[in-house]
Amino acid sequence: MKRSIGKFLVGTVAALTVLAHTAPTEARDYRLGTIVPAGHLWNQAAQRMNDALSERSGGEDGVSVFPAGQLGDESQMVQQLQTGALDMAFLTIADVTNRVPDFGALYAPFLVEDVAGANKVLASEPAQALLGRLPKEMGVVGIDYGIATMRQIMTNFPVDDISDLAGRKMRITPFKPFRDFYNILGIAPTPMPLPEVYDALANGQVDAMDIDPELILNFKFYERADHLLLTNHSMFPMVGLVSGRVWASLSDDEKQRLRETMREQLAWVRQQYEEQEPQMIEKIRTTGIEVKPVDQSFFPGVVAKWEEIWADQKPLTDELRAVAASE
Structure with a gap:
């Protein structure tokens, strides 16, 4: 009888162990x-991520x-990621750089020529x-990069020379x-926050903006500023972040x-911008504004x-320029 009870207990423990690993x-x-408007490609990628993650998890997981x-703004969302109040974010690397x-x-000027x-x-x-x-340095996990289209300069006055911009107020993303x-x-x-720029161009709060083509179209900035300088002076990376606290709570399979799902969608974003x-x-040209x-x-x-x-970053900048110049 004792041997039977022992076998029963061993079998029960083994079964529970198997269940623990297979549950x-x-x-x-x-x-x-995100900080970008609902129709933006970054949000499309986030929704695609929801669909892919749901499929891979058998309907168990999703993304809101x-x-x-x-x-909140990017700084506030980074703080939420650090505390675990927010799970993930697609953010520019502006606040990360801060x-x-x-x-x-x-963001080195003229590091690359185009999105490719x-x-x-x-x-x-x-x-x-x-x-x-x-x-280690921010308490978040960086999965991979996305991107937006290249940065351009849009003004509500004609620009023939760089001196025409001297003293003008240029709306920028707030980082060094x-x-x-x-x-x-x-x-x-x-x-200045993007939603405020449309009216600010009309009332004189700003004279120009550092902007990308997608946001020009999304916010219809061509209705307020009718001169676009195609400068391609900087790329504008995005990064997919996961809260370090949330990441630590996940199983290896999760x-x-x-990681795989987010990386796929960030790659989709990069390819979409290269093509689009x-x-x-x-499309901006068809609005009739000057495009120079x-x-x-x-x-x-x-x-x-x-x-x-940015002398402290010069060695890294040189490495990146070498990559950009390589075949």
Whole structure:
């Protein structure tokens, strides 16, 4: 009888052990925040991520998307990621750069010529290595990069020479690489939330904006500013972040599923912009505004002066420029 009871107990423990290892993980509804409007490609990618993650998890997991800064600005969302109040975010690397300055090398003026060049640089070892620093330095996990279209300059007055911009108020994303770029040029960098810019162009709060073609179309800025300089002066990376606290709570299988799914959608974003940027610019042309291509010579001396300010990042910037120039 004792032997039978012993066999029963051993069998029971073994069965419970098997169940513990095979029981389904807890269903998760991840919350993902962005600052861009609902129709933006970043939000489309987030919704695609929801669909793919649901399929891979047999309907157990999903993603609730909060666009247009519903959860706060980027700094606030980073704080939420750090505390675990927010699970994930697709953010520009502006606030990341404010916290980890080496990311500013990705905004070096005229680092790349177009989105295809930007995608090449973001996939490189130096750029990917920056992501590995985020858990320790920010308390978040960087899965991979996305991107937006290249940065351009839009004004409500004609510009024939860089001197025409001197003293003008330029709406920028509020972070140091762009402030330095415009300060060097004698232009007044003016941080401002995107939803406020449309009216600000009409009432004189700003005279111009640092912007990309997708946002020009989404916000119909061509109704307020009728001169676009196609400068391609900077790429504008995005990064897919996961809260470090949330990441630590996931099983290995959940981490792999989440990483693979997010990486796929960020790759989709990069490819979409590479394909769609020329179409966006042509659509802007059809509005009838002036569209004037200019090159680096329009901004004499700005690269050397910017890199002097960012001297600590110069070795990394040089590595990234070498990647961009390689075949």
